[in-house]
Amino acid sequence: MNPTDNKGKVLLFNTLSKRKELLSPIVPDHVGLYVCGPTVYGEPHLGHARPAVTFDLVFRYLTHIGYKVRYVRNITDVGHLEHDADEGEDKIAKKARLEQLEPMEVAQYYMDSYHKAMDALNVKNPSIEPRASGHIIEQIEMVQKILDKGFAYVSDGSVYFDVEKFDKTFGYGKLSGRVLSELIANTRELDGQSEKRNPADFALWKKAAPEHIMRWNSPWSVGFPGWHIECTAMSTKYLGEQFDIHGGGMDLLFPHHESEVCQSTVANGKSSVRYWMHNNMITINGQKMGKSLGNFITLNEFFTGSHKMLTQAYSPMTIRFFVLQAHYRGTVDFSNEALISAEKGMEKLYAAERHLDKLKAGAQSTEDINAWVERCYEAMNDDFNSPKVIAELFEASRIINAVKDGHATLTAEDVETLKHYYRVFFFDILGMKPETANVADKYSEAMNKVMDLVLSIRQDAKANKNWAISDKIRDELNAAGITVKDTKDGAEWSL
RNA sequence: GGUCUCUUGGCCGAGUGGUUAGGUACCGGUCUGCAAAACCGUUGACUCCAGUUCGAAUCUGGAAGAGACCUCCA
Numbered sequence: 230m231n232p233t234d235n236k237g238k239v240l241l242f243n244t245l246s247k248r249k250e251l252l253s254p255i256v257p258d259h260v261g262l263y264v265c266g267p268t269v270y271g272e273p274h275l276g277h278a279r280p281a282v283t284f285d286l287v288f289r290y291l292t293h294i295g296y297k298v299r300y301v302r303n304i305t306d307v308g309h310l311e312h313d314a315d316e317g318e319d320k321i322a323k324k325a326r327l328e329q330l331e332p333m334e335v336a337q338y339y340m341d342s343y344h345k346a347m348d349a350l351n352v353k354n355p356s357i358e359p360r361a362s363g364h365i366i367e368q369i370e371m372v373q374k375i376l377d378k379g380f381a382y383v384s385d386g387s388v389y390f391d392v393e394k395f396d397k398t399f400g401y402g403k404l405s406g407r408v409l410s411e412l413i414a415n416t417r418e419l420d421g422q423s424e425k426r427n428p429a430d431f432a433l434w435k436k437a438a439p440e441h442i443m444r445w446n447s448p449w450s451v452g453f454p455g456w457h458i459e460c461t462a463m464s465t466k467y468l469g470e471q472f473d474i475h476g477g478g479m480d481l482l483f484p485h486h487e488s489e490v491c492q493s494t495v496a497n498g499k500s501s502v503r504y505w506m507h508n509n510m511i512t513i514n515g516q517k518m519g520k521s522l523g524n525f526i527t528l529n530e531f532f533t534g535s536h537k538m539l540t541q542a543y544s545p546m547t548i549r550f551f552v553l554q555a556h557y558r559g560t561v562d563f564s565n566e567a568l569i570s571a572e573k574g575m576e577k578l579y580a581a582e583r584h585l586d587k588l589k590a591g592a593q594s595t596e597d598i599n600a601w602v603e604r605c606y607e608a609m610n611d612d613f614n615s616p617k618v619i620a621e622l623f624e625a626s627r628i629i630n631a632v633k634d635g636h637a638t639l640t641a642e643d644v645e646t647l648k649h650y651y652r653v654f655f656f657d658i659l660g661m662k663p664e665t666a667n668v669a670d671k672y673s674e675a676m677n678k679v680m681d682l683v684l685s686i687r688q689d690a691k692a693n694k695n696w697a698i699s700d701k702i703r704d705e706l707n708a709a710g711i712t713v714k715d716t717k718d719g720a721e722w723s724l
Numbered sequence: 725g726g727u728c729u730c731u732u733g734g735c736c737g738a739g740u741g742g743u744u745a746g747g748u749a750c751c752g753g754u755c756u757g758c759a760a761a762a763c764c765g766u767u768g769a770c771u772c773c774a775g776u777u778c779g780a781a782u783c784u785g786g787a788a789g790a791g792a793c794c795u796c797c798a
Contacts, residue, residue, distance in 0.1 A: 265798085275798085402727095479728090479792065483727085483794070510798070554747075560792085566749090570748035580761085580762095617738055617739085622746095630761095
Protein backbone atom coordinates (compact mmCIF):
# COMPACT_ATOMS: atom_id res chain seq x y z
CA MET A 230 0.00 0.00 0.00
CA ASN A 231 1.77 3.05 -1.29
CA PRO A 232 0.09 6.41 -1.90
CA THR A 233 1.93 6.83 -5.20
CA ASP A 234 0.20 3.69 -6.50
CA ASN A 235 -2.80 5.93 -7.02
CA LYS A 236 -1.04 8.00 -9.67
CA GLY A 237 -2.77 7.39 -12.96
CA LYS A 238 -5.95 6.29 -11.20
CA VAL A 239 -7.48 9.71 -10.57
CA LEU A 240 -10.74 10.33 -12.37
CA LEU A 241 -11.93 13.89 -12.66
CA PHE A 242 -15.03 15.35 -14.23
CA ASN A 243 -14.06 17.43 -17.23
CA THR A 244 -16.58 20.17 -18.01
CA LEU A 245 -15.34 20.13 -21.60
CA SER A 246 -16.37 16.52 -22.25
CA LYS A 247 -19.03 16.39 -19.52
CA ARG A 248 -17.65 13.09 -18.26
CA LYS A 249 -15.09 11.72 -15.86
CA GLU A 250 -11.66 11.33 -17.39
CA LEU A 251 -8.46 9.77 -16.16
CA LEU A 252 -5.96 12.44 -15.18
CA SER A 253 -2.98 12.05 -17.49
CA PRO A 254 -0.58 14.96 -17.03
CA ILE A 255 1.20 16.49 -20.00
CA VAL A 256 4.53 16.19 -18.20
CA PRO A 257 4.69 12.88 -16.33
CA ASP A 258 4.54 13.26 -12.54
CA HIS A 259 3.88 17.02 -12.81
CA VAL A 260 0.50 18.71 -12.70
CA GLY A 261 -0.21 22.32 -13.65
CA LEU A 262 -3.25 23.69 -11.86
CA TYR A 263 -4.73 27.14 -12.40
CA VAL A 264 -7.67 28.41 -10.38
CA CYS A 265 -9.49 31.72 -10.69
CA GLY A 266 -8.87 33.58 -7.46
CA PRO A 267 -10.71 36.42 -5.79
CA THR A 268 -11.40 39.93 -6.98
CA VAL A 269 -10.15 41.82 -3.94
CA TYR A 270 -12.64 44.58 -3.43
CA GLY A 271 -14.80 43.14 -0.63
CA GLU A 272 -14.77 41.04 2.51
CA PRO A 273 -14.17 37.35 1.83
CA HIS A 274 -17.39 35.35 2.02
CA LEU A 275 -18.68 31.84 1.50
CA GLY A 276 -18.36 32.16 -2.24
CA HIS A 277 -14.63 32.49 -1.79
CA ALA A 278 -14.45 29.54 0.58
CA ARG A 279 -15.99 26.99 -1.75
CA PRO A 280 -13.52 27.06 -4.65
CA ALA A 281 -10.60 27.64 -2.28
CA VAL A 282 -11.44 24.56 -0.21
CA THR A 283 -12.34 22.49 -3.26
CA PHE A 284 -9.08 23.08 -5.07
CA ASP A 285 -7.12 22.92 -1.83
CA LEU A 286 -8.41 19.35 -1.63
CA VAL A 287 -7.30 18.70 -5.21
CA PHE A 288 -3.90 20.27 -4.53
CA ARG A 289 -3.43 18.30 -1.31
CA TYR A 290 -4.49 14.98 -2.79
CA LEU A 291 -2.48 15.18 -5.99
CA THR A 292 0.54 16.21 -3.93
CA HIS A 293 -0.08 13.36 -1.49
CA ILE A 294 -0.05 10.71 -4.18
CA GLY A 295 3.25 11.97 -5.46
CA TYR A 296 2.57 14.50 -8.18
CA LYS A 297 4.61 17.66 -8.21
CA VAL A 298 1.86 20.23 -8.48
CA ARG A 299 2.35 23.83 -9.48
CA TYR A 300 -0.79 25.52 -8.22
CA VAL A 301 -1.40 29.03 -9.54
CA ARG A 302 -4.24 31.08 -8.09
CA ASN A 303 -4.47 34.68 -9.18
CA ILE A 304 -5.47 37.84 -7.37
CA THR A 305 -7.62 40.12 -9.47
CA ASP A 306 -6.72 43.61 -8.36
CA VAL A 307 -7.48 45.57 -11.49
CA GLY A 308 -11.21 45.03 -11.15
CA HIS A 309 -13.80 44.09 -13.67
CA LEU A 310 -15.85 46.28 -15.89
CA GLU A 311 -19.12 47.52 -14.58
CA HIS A 312 -21.83 47.70 -17.15
CA ASP A 313 -24.52 49.57 -15.28
CA ALA A 314 -24.80 53.13 -14.03
CA ASP A 315 -21.10 53.85 -13.82
CA GLU A 316 -20.00 53.37 -17.35
CA GLY A 317 -16.89 51.29 -17.65
CA GLU A 318 -15.84 52.12 -14.15
CA ASP A 319 -13.48 49.74 -12.48
CA LYS A 320 -14.96 48.08 -9.39
CA ILE A 321 -11.91 48.74 -7.33
CA ALA A 322 -11.75 52.34 -8.45
CA LYS A 323 -15.38 52.80 -7.43
CA LYS A 324 -14.83 51.46 -3.94
CA ALA A 325 -11.66 53.48 -3.62
CA ARG A 326 -13.43 56.72 -4.36
CA LEU A 327 -16.18 55.94 -1.89
CA GLU A 328 -13.68 55.36 0.86
CA GLN A 329 -11.18 57.99 -0.22
CA LEU A 330 -8.37 55.52 -0.48
CA GLU A 331 -5.82 54.63 -3.10
CA PRO A 332 -7.13 51.76 -5.25
CA MET A 333 -4.14 49.63 -4.36
CA GLU A 334 -4.73 50.34 -0.68
CA VAL A 335 -8.19 48.86 -1.00
CA ALA A 336 -6.86 45.88 -2.95
CA GLN A 337 -4.16 45.30 -0.35
CA TYR A 338 -6.62 45.51 2.53
CA TYR A 339 -9.02 42.95 1.09
CA MET A 340 -6.23 40.74 -0.15
CA ASP A 341 -4.88 40.55 3.41
CA SER A 342 -8.39 39.87 4.63
CA TYR A 343 -8.73 37.06 2.10
CA HIS A 344 -5.43 35.54 3.15
CA LYS A 345 -6.42 35.61 6.82
CA ALA A 346 -9.68 33.84 6.06
CA MET A 347 -7.87 31.25 3.94
CA ASP A 348 -5.39 30.62 6.76
CA ALA A 349 -8.27 30.16 9.18
CA LEU A 350 -9.83 27.63 6.82
CA ASN A 351 -6.46 25.84 6.64
CA VAL A 352 -6.32 26.42 2.89
CA LYS A 353 -2.74 26.00 1.74
CA ASN A 354 -1.05 28.81 -0.11
CA PRO A 355 -0.82 28.19 -3.83
CA SER A 356 2.62 27.76 -5.38
CA ILE A 357 2.28 31.10 -7.14
CA GLU A 358 -0.27 33.82 -6.46
CA PRO A 359 0.17 36.32 -9.28
CA ARG A 360 -1.56 39.69 -9.24
CA ALA A 361 -3.20 40.98 -12.38
CA SER A 362 -1.76 44.44 -11.78
CA GLY A 363 1.72 42.95 -11.84
CA HIS A 364 1.17 41.41 -15.25
CA ILE A 365 -0.07 44.33 -17.34
CA ILE A 366 2.85 43.90 -19.74
CA GLU A 367 2.08 40.22 -20.31
CA GLN A 368 -1.55 41.07 -20.89
CA ILE A 369 -0.73 43.80 -23.39
CA GLU A 370 1.59 41.41 -25.22
CA MET A 371 -1.14 38.82 -25.45
CA VAL A 372 -3.67 41.33 -26.73
CA GLN A 373 -1.12 42.38 -29.37
CA LYS A 374 -0.64 38.74 -30.34
CA ILE A 375 -4.37 38.29 -30.82
CA LEU A 376 -4.51 41.51 -32.87
CA ASP A 377 -1.60 40.33 -35.01
CA LYS A 378 -3.39 37.09 -35.78
CA GLY A 379 -6.41 39.04 -36.93
CA PHE A 380 -8.90 37.97 -34.29
CA ALA A 381 -9.30 41.35 -32.64
CA TYR A 382 -9.82 44.94 -33.68
CA VAL A 383 -9.22 48.40 -32.24
CA SER A 384 -12.20 50.64 -31.76
CA ASP A 385 -11.82 54.09 -30.23
CA GLY A 386 -8.84 53.08 -28.11
CA SER A 387 -10.36 49.82 -26.93
CA VAL A 388 -9.57 46.37 -28.27
CA TYR A 389 -12.28 43.78 -28.82
CA PHE A 390 -12.12 40.08 -29.55
CA ASP A 391 -13.82 39.11 -32.82
CA VAL A 392 -16.07 36.29 -31.66
CA GLU A 393 -17.76 35.76 -35.02
CA LYS A 394 -14.46 35.19 -36.79
CA PHE A 395 -13.40 32.85 -34.02
CA ASP A 396 -16.64 30.92 -34.39
CA LYS A 397 -16.09 30.44 -38.12
CA THR A 398 -12.47 29.36 -37.68
CA PHE A 399 -12.45 27.31 -34.49
CA GLY A 400 -16.04 26.99 -33.35
CA TYR A 401 -17.32 29.01 -30.40
CA GLY A 402 -18.98 27.72 -27.25
CA LYS A 403 -17.31 24.33 -26.86
CA LEU A 404 -16.97 24.71 -23.11
CA SER A 405 -20.25 26.31 -22.14
CA GLY A 406 -22.44 24.87 -24.88
CA ARG A 407 -23.52 28.32 -26.07
CA VAL A 408 -24.51 28.86 -29.66
CA LEU A 409 -23.31 32.17 -31.03
CA SER A 410 -26.45 33.09 -32.98
CA GLU A 411 -28.61 32.58 -29.90
CA LEU A 412 -26.24 34.64 -27.81
CA ILE A 413 -26.47 37.54 -30.17
CA ALA A 414 -30.26 37.36 -30.19
CA ASN A 415 -30.29 37.56 -26.39
CA THR A 416 -27.71 40.24 -25.84
CA ARG A 417 -28.86 43.42 -24.20
CA GLU A 418 -27.81 46.95 -24.90
CA LEU A 419 -24.67 47.37 -22.86
CA ASP A 420 -21.89 49.81 -22.41
CA GLY A 421 -19.45 49.98 -25.25
CA GLN A 422 -21.72 48.06 -27.56
CA SER A 423 -21.61 50.77 -30.17
CA GLU A 424 -17.86 50.26 -30.40
CA LYS A 425 -18.26 46.55 -31.02
CA ARG A 426 -18.83 44.99 -34.40
CA ASN A 427 -20.83 42.26 -32.78
CA PRO A 428 -22.58 42.31 -29.40
CA ALA A 429 -20.96 39.00 -28.44
CA ASP A 430 -17.46 40.45 -28.82
CA PHE A 431 -15.67 41.01 -25.55
CA ALA A 432 -13.08 43.56 -24.48
CA LEU A 433 -9.38 42.71 -24.42
CA TRP A 434 -8.38 46.26 -23.54
CA LYS A 435 -10.59 49.10 -22.40
CA LYS A 436 -9.85 52.78 -22.80
CA ALA A 437 -10.22 54.44 -19.40
CA ALA A 438 -12.89 57.02 -18.87
CA PRO A 439 -11.59 60.23 -17.28
CA GLU A 440 -12.88 59.29 -13.81
CA HIS A 441 -11.33 55.86 -13.99
CA ILE A 442 -8.49 55.78 -11.49
CA MET A 443 -6.78 52.50 -12.31
CA ARG A 444 -5.10 52.99 -15.66
CA TRP A 445 -2.03 51.93 -17.57
CA ASN A 446 -0.37 52.93 -20.82
CA SER A 447 -0.81 50.69 -23.81
CA PRO A 448 -0.31 50.94 -27.57
CA TRP A 449 -4.04 51.65 -27.96
CA SER A 450 -4.96 53.97 -25.12
CA VAL A 451 -4.47 54.73 -21.48
CA GLY A 452 -6.75 52.14 -19.99
CA PHE A 453 -7.01 48.77 -18.34
CA PRO A 454 -7.12 45.11 -19.38
CA GLY A 455 -10.36 43.36 -20.28
CA TRP A 456 -12.19 41.04 -17.99
CA HIS A 457 -10.72 37.74 -19.17
CA ILE A 458 -7.21 38.37 -20.42
CA GLU A 459 -5.41 38.22 -17.07
CA CYS A 460 -6.08 34.53 -16.50
CA THR A 461 -4.92 33.61 -20.00
CA ALA A 462 -1.80 35.75 -19.73
CA MET A 463 -0.82 34.51 -16.28
CA SER A 464 -1.65 30.85 -16.80
CA THR A 465 0.41 30.88 -20.00
CA LYS A 466 3.29 32.58 -18.23
CA TYR A 467 3.49 30.21 -15.28
CA LEU A 468 2.09 26.93 -16.61
CA GLY A 469 2.87 27.08 -20.31
CA GLU A 470 0.85 27.25 -23.49
CA GLN A 471 -0.81 24.02 -22.55
CA PHE A 472 -1.44 22.85 -19.01
CA ASP A 473 -3.47 20.27 -17.16
CA ILE A 474 -6.24 21.58 -14.93
CA HIS A 475 -8.12 24.87 -14.88
CA GLY A 476 -10.57 25.30 -12.05
CA GLY A 477 -13.08 27.81 -10.83
CA GLY A 478 -16.68 28.32 -9.86
CA MET A 479 -19.45 27.25 -12.19
CA ASP A 480 -20.57 30.83 -12.49
CA LEU A 481 -17.30 31.59 -14.26
CA LEU A 482 -17.99 29.00 -16.94
CA PHE A 483 -19.62 31.63 -19.09
CA PRO A 484 -18.50 34.04 -20.25
CA HIS A 485 -15.17 34.09 -18.39
CA HIS A 486 -13.81 30.64 -19.16
CA GLU A 487 -15.32 30.49 -22.62
CA SER A 488 -13.47 33.72 -23.37
CA GLU A 489 -10.26 32.27 -21.98
CA VAL A 490 -10.62 29.41 -24.45
CA CYS A 491 -10.99 31.95 -27.28
CA GLN A 492 -7.96 33.94 -26.19
CA SER A 493 -5.59 31.04 -25.65
CA THR A 494 -6.70 29.26 -28.80
CA VAL A 495 -5.80 32.30 -30.88
CA ALA A 496 -2.71 33.40 -28.95
CA ASN A 497 -1.17 29.97 -28.49
CA GLY A 498 -2.62 28.20 -31.48
CA LYS A 499 -4.45 25.69 -29.31
CA SER A 500 -6.82 25.58 -26.41
CA SER A 501 -4.52 25.54 -23.43
CA VAL A 502 -6.55 23.61 -20.88
CA ARG A 503 -6.83 19.81 -20.79
CA TYR A 504 -9.27 19.44 -17.91
CA TRP A 505 -11.78 22.06 -16.82
CA MET A 506 -13.08 21.60 -13.29
CA HIS A 507 -15.96 23.63 -11.90
CA ASN A 508 -17.21 23.70 -8.35
CA ASN A 509 -20.90 24.29 -7.79
CA MET A 510 -22.46 27.22 -6.01
CA ILE A 511 -23.46 27.89 -2.45
CA THR A 512 -26.95 28.74 -1.29
CA ILE A 513 -28.20 29.95 2.07
CA ASN A 514 -31.50 28.50 3.21
CA GLY A 515 -32.11 27.47 -0.37
CA GLN A 516 -31.52 30.93 -1.78
CA LYS A 517 -28.52 32.10 -3.66
CA MET A 518 -26.27 34.44 -1.77
CA GLY A 519 -26.34 38.01 -2.92
CA LYS A 520 -25.76 41.42 -1.50
CA SER A 521 -29.22 42.49 -2.61
CA LEU A 522 -30.94 39.54 -0.91
CA GLY A 523 -29.70 40.37 2.60
CA ASN A 524 -28.28 36.88 3.09
CA PHE A 525 -24.75 37.87 2.27
CA ILE A 526 -22.61 36.42 5.08
CA THR A 527 -18.88 37.01 5.26
CA LEU A 528 -16.52 34.36 6.57
CA ASN A 529 -15.71 36.44 9.62
CA GLU A 530 -19.40 36.69 10.43
CA PHE A 531 -19.55 32.90 10.36
CA PHE A 532 -16.49 32.63 12.59
CA THR A 533 -17.92 35.06 15.15
CA GLY A 534 -21.61 34.34 14.71
CA SER A 535 -22.26 38.02 14.17
CA HIS A 536 -24.96 37.87 11.52
CA LYS A 537 -28.66 37.95 12.24
CA MET A 538 -29.28 34.75 10.27
CA LEU A 539 -26.82 32.76 12.39
CA THR A 540 -27.90 31.23 15.69
CA GLN A 541 -24.30 30.66 16.78
CA ALA A 542 -20.68 31.03 15.71
CA TYR A 543 -19.19 28.37 13.47
CA SER A 544 -15.49 27.66 13.64
CA PRO A 545 -13.45 27.77 10.44
CA MET A 546 -13.04 24.00 10.62
CA THR A 547 -16.81 23.55 10.85
CA ILE A 548 -17.19 25.58 7.67
CA ARG A 549 -14.46 23.59 5.97
CA PHE A 550 -15.89 20.27 7.12
CA PHE A 551 -19.36 21.28 6.00
CA VAL A 552 -18.10 22.24 2.54
CA LEU A 553 -16.22 18.94 2.24
CA GLN A 554 -19.23 16.93 3.35
CA ALA A 555 -20.84 17.74 0.01
CA HIS A 556 -19.28 16.76 -3.30
CA TYR A 557 -17.78 19.79 -5.06
CA ARG A 558 -20.05 19.48 -8.10
CA GLY A 559 -23.25 19.67 -6.06
CA THR A 560 -24.73 22.80 -4.59
CA VAL A 561 -24.22 23.32 -0.88
CA ASP A 562 -27.01 24.80 1.16
CA PHE A 563 -26.09 26.53 4.41
CA SER A 564 -28.55 26.45 7.26
CA ASN A 565 -28.05 26.54 11.00
CA GLU A 566 -29.48 23.07 11.36
CA ALA A 567 -27.14 21.59 8.76
CA LEU A 568 -24.11 23.38 10.20
CA ILE A 569 -24.85 22.25 13.73
CA SER A 570 -25.19 18.63 12.66
CA ALA A 571 -21.94 18.90 10.70
CA GLU A 572 -20.22 20.40 13.73
CA LYS A 573 -21.32 17.50 15.93
CA GLY A 574 -20.17 14.96 13.41
CA MET A 575 -16.83 16.71 13.07
CA GLU A 576 -16.30 16.71 16.83
CA LYS A 577 -16.91 12.98 16.82
CA LEU A 578 -14.08 12.56 14.32
CA TYR A 579 -11.77 14.74 16.40
CA ALA A 580 -12.65 12.68 19.49
CA ALA A 581 -11.82 9.46 17.63
CA GLU A 582 -8.50 10.96 16.56
CA ARG A 583 -7.62 11.66 20.21
CA HIS A 584 -8.32 8.01 21.08
CA LEU A 585 -5.95 6.70 18.43
CA ASP A 586 -2.84 6.89 20.63
CA LYS A 587 -4.58 4.99 23.43
CA LEU A 588 -5.50 1.96 21.34
CA LYS A 589 -4.12 -1.32 22.62
CA ALA A 590 -3.12 -3.98 20.13
CA GLY A 591 -4.63 -7.44 20.27
CA ALA A 592 -3.57 -10.83 19.00
CA GLN A 593 -5.72 -10.61 15.89
CA SER A 594 -7.85 -8.18 13.96
CA THR A 595 -11.60 -8.35 13.78
CA GLU A 596 -11.71 -5.49 11.28
CA ASP A 597 -10.16 -5.24 7.82
CA ILE A 598 -8.06 -2.08 8.03
CA ASN A 599 -6.33 -2.50 4.69
CA ALA A 600 -9.67 -2.68 2.93
CA TRP A 601 -10.68 0.50 4.72
CA VAL A 602 -7.59 2.33 3.45
CA GLU A 603 -8.32 1.08 -0.05
CA ARG A 604 -11.85 2.46 0.11
CA CYS A 605 -10.55 5.85 1.19
CA TYR A 606 -8.23 6.04 -1.80
CA GLU A 607 -10.91 4.79 -4.16
CA ALA A 608 -13.20 7.57 -2.98
CA MET A 609 -10.56 10.23 -3.59
CA ASN A 610 -9.64 8.77 -6.97
CA ASP A 611 -13.28 8.97 -8.02
CA ASP A 612 -13.45 12.71 -8.74
CA PHE A 613 -12.34 13.75 -5.25
CA ASN A 614 -15.32 12.29 -3.42
CA SER A 615 -14.70 13.92 -0.06
CA PRO A 616 -18.18 13.04 1.35
CA LYS A 617 -17.37 9.37 0.81
CA VAL A 618 -14.01 9.80 2.54
CA ILE A 619 -15.75 11.44 5.48
CA ALA A 620 -18.20 8.54 5.66
CA GLU A 621 -15.21 6.20 5.78
CA LEU A 622 -13.69 8.25 8.61
CA PHE A 623 -16.92 7.77 10.54
CA GLU A 624 -16.58 4.06 9.87
CA ALA A 625 -13.05 4.26 11.25
CA SER A 626 -14.27 6.13 14.30
CA ARG A 627 -16.70 3.28 14.92
CA ILE A 628 -13.77 0.85 14.79
CA ILE A 629 -11.66 3.04 17.08
CA ASN A 630 -14.42 3.25 19.67
CA ALA A 631 -15.11 -0.46 19.40
CA VAL A 632 -11.45 -1.30 20.04
CA LYS A 633 -11.34 1.16 22.91
CA ASP A 634 -14.41 -0.46 24.46
CA GLY A 635 -13.13 -3.98 23.84
CA HIS A 636 -15.78 -4.91 21.29
CA ALA A 637 -13.17 -5.32 18.59
CA THR A 638 -9.44 -6.00 18.39
CA LEU A 639 -6.66 -4.99 16.02
CA THR A 640 -3.14 -6.31 15.65
CA ALA A 641 -0.28 -3.94 16.43
CA GLU A 642 0.33 -3.57 12.71
CA ASP A 643 -3.31 -2.70 12.01
CA VAL A 644 -3.37 -0.18 14.86
CA GLU A 645 -0.38 1.55 13.27
CA THR A 646 -2.00 1.48 9.83
CA LEU A 647 -5.24 2.90 11.17
CA LYS A 648 -3.44 5.64 13.11
CA HIS A 649 -1.38 6.61 10.11
CA TYR A 650 -4.11 6.70 7.50
CA TYR A 651 -6.80 8.18 9.73
CA ARG A 652 -4.49 11.16 10.21
CA VAL A 653 -3.40 11.21 6.57
CA PHE A 654 -6.97 11.50 5.37
CA PHE A 655 -8.36 13.69 8.14
CA PHE A 656 -5.48 16.14 8.47
CA ASP A 657 -3.32 15.94 5.34
CA ILE A 658 -5.90 15.38 2.62
CA LEU A 659 -9.15 16.81 3.95
CA GLY A 660 -7.04 19.52 5.55
CA MET A 661 -8.71 19.54 8.95
CA LYS A 662 -6.53 20.97 11.68
CA PRO A 663 -6.74 20.70 15.44
CA GLU A 664 -8.21 23.95 16.66
CA THR A 665 -5.38 24.42 19.10
CA ALA A 666 -5.82 28.12 19.70
CA ASN A 667 -9.48 27.61 20.32
CA VAL A 668 -8.78 24.70 22.62
CA ALA A 669 -6.24 26.72 24.60
CA ASP A 670 -8.78 29.50 25.11
CA LYS A 671 -11.38 27.02 26.25
CA TYR A 672 -8.92 25.46 28.69
CA SER A 673 -7.91 28.74 30.30
CA GLU A 674 -11.54 29.83 30.55
CA ALA A 675 -12.48 26.53 32.15
CA MET A 676 -9.43 26.72 34.45
CA ASN A 677 -10.57 30.03 35.84
CA LYS A 678 -13.99 28.62 36.59
CA VAL A 679 -12.53 25.50 38.18
CA MET A 680 -10.25 27.54 40.43
CA ASP A 681 -13.12 29.79 41.47
CA LEU A 682 -15.03 26.69 42.43
CA VAL A 683 -12.15 25.04 44.30
CA LEU A 684 -11.32 28.21 46.21
CA SER A 685 -14.93 28.78 47.16
CA ILE A 686 -15.10 25.22 48.54
CA ARG A 687 -11.90 25.95 50.51
CA GLN A 688 -13.41 29.21 51.78
CA ASP A 689 -16.46 27.28 53.02
CA ALA A 690 -14.15 24.80 54.78
CA LYS A 691 -12.25 27.62 56.45
CA ALA A 692 -15.49 29.23 57.55
CA ASN A 693 -16.40 25.93 59.20
CA LYS A 694 -12.92 25.74 60.73
CA ASN A 695 -12.39 22.51 58.75
CA TRP A 696 -8.64 23.07 58.51
CA ALA A 697 -7.94 19.55 57.30
CA ILE A 698 -9.94 20.12 54.08
CA SER A 699 -8.69 23.65 53.49
CA ASP A 700 -5.07 22.66 54.00
CA LYS A 701 -5.47 19.61 51.82
CA ILE A 702 -6.78 21.74 48.99
CA ARG A 703 -3.88 24.20 49.33
CA ASP A 704 -1.23 21.47 49.60
CA GLU A 705 -2.59 19.37 46.75
CA LEU A 706 -2.85 22.42 44.50
CA ASN A 707 0.69 23.32 45.44
CA ALA A 708 1.79 19.83 44.47
CA ALA A 709 0.07 20.34 41.12
CA GLY A 710 2.06 23.53 40.57
CA ILE A 711 -0.61 25.98 41.67
CA THR A 712 0.26 28.40 44.45
CA VAL A 713 -2.55 29.67 46.65
CA LYS A 714 -2.08 32.79 48.72
CA ASP A 715 -4.59 34.06 51.24
CA THR A 716 -4.86 37.84 51.15
CA LYS A 717 -7.07 40.33 52.92
CA ASP A 718 -9.37 40.33 49.91
CA GLY A 719 -9.58 36.57 49.62
CA ALA A 720 -7.54 33.82 48.03
CA GLU A 721 -5.39 34.32 44.93
CA TRP A 722 -3.79 31.69 42.80
CA SER A 723 -0.99 31.51 40.31
CA LEU A 724 0.73 28.82 38.31
C1' G B 725 -37.01 33.26 -23.37
C1' G B 726 -32.05 30.50 -24.28
C1' U B 727 -28.11 27.14 -22.23
C1' C B 728 -26.94 23.93 -18.31
C1' U B 729 -27.47 21.42 -13.65
C1' C B 730 -30.27 19.25 -9.98
C1' U B 731 -34.81 16.76 -7.35
C1' U B 732 -32.73 10.64 -2.05
C1' G B 733 -35.62 9.40 4.86
C1' G B 734 -37.23 15.52 9.94
C1' C B 735 -32.44 17.99 8.27
C1' C B 736 -27.54 17.46 5.54
C1' G B 737 -25.78 14.38 2.11
C1' A B 738 -22.96 9.47 -0.93
C1' G B 739 -24.27 5.75 -4.27
C1' U B 740 -24.35 0.97 -7.63
C1' G B 741 -29.36 -1.98 -12.31
C1' G B 742 -30.57 -6.95 -7.75
C1' U B 743 -26.77 -6.64 -1.58
C1' U B 744 -26.61 -1.40 5.36
C1' A B 745 -24.06 4.54 2.59
C1' G B 746 -22.66 7.98 6.34
C1' G B 747 -23.68 12.21 9.64
C1' U B 748 -27.46 14.61 12.50
C1' A B 749 -32.31 14.29 14.82
C1' C B 750 -35.94 10.90 16.99
C1' C B 751 -37.12 6.21 19.60
C1' G B 752 -35.61 1.62 22.48
C1' G B 753 -31.57 -0.86 25.03
C1' U B 754 -26.42 -1.67 27.45
C1' C B 755 -23.31 1.09 30.66
C1' U B 756 -23.51 5.01 34.52
C1' G B 757 -25.55 7.11 41.71
C1' C B 758 -27.66 10.99 37.91
C1' A B 759 -26.16 13.09 33.29
C1' A B 760 -22.88 13.11 29.16
C1' A B 761 -19.83 10.15 26.07
C1' A B 762 -19.42 5.36 23.95
C1' C B 763 -21.69 0.92 22.21
C1' C B 764 -26.02 -2.12 20.31
C1' G B 765 -30.72 -1.95 17.95
C1' U B 766 -35.42 0.06 15.66
C1' U B 767 -37.99 3.60 12.61
C1' G B 768 -37.58 6.24 8.12
C1' A B 769 -35.98 7.53 1.22
C1' C B 770 -35.13 7.59 -3.40
C1' U B 771 -40.55 14.27 -7.06
C1' C B 772 -44.46 12.18 -10.40
C1' C B 773 -46.02 9.26 -14.88
C1' A B 774 -44.85 5.76 -18.62
C1' G B 775 -41.25 2.42 -20.87
C1' U B 776 -36.82 -1.18 -21.20
C1' U B 777 -35.69 -5.41 -17.75
C1' C B 778 -36.69 -11.46 -14.36
C1' G B 779 -35.59 -6.99 -11.37
C1' A B 780 -34.60 0.28 -11.45
C1' A B 781 -33.74 5.19 -6.66
C1' U B 782 -29.89 3.64 -10.49
C1' C B 783 -31.15 3.16 -17.97
C1' U B 784 -34.89 5.67 -21.71
C1' G B 785 -38.98 9.15 -22.68
C1' G B 786 -42.39 12.67 -20.68
C1' A B 787 -44.33 15.96 -16.68
C1' A B 788 -43.75 19.01 -12.38
C1' G B 789 -40.50 21.67 -9.16
C1' A B 790 -35.75 24.00 -7.73
C1' G B 791 -31.15 26.32 -8.86
C1' A B 792 -27.08 28.47 -11.88
C1' C B 793 -25.41 31.28 -16.07
C1' C B 794 -26.97 34.80 -20.02
C1' U B 795 -26.94 40.96 -15.63
C1' C B 796 -23.31 43.24 -9.87
C1' C B 797 -21.77 38.98 -6.86
C1' A B 798 -17.71 32.66 -6.41
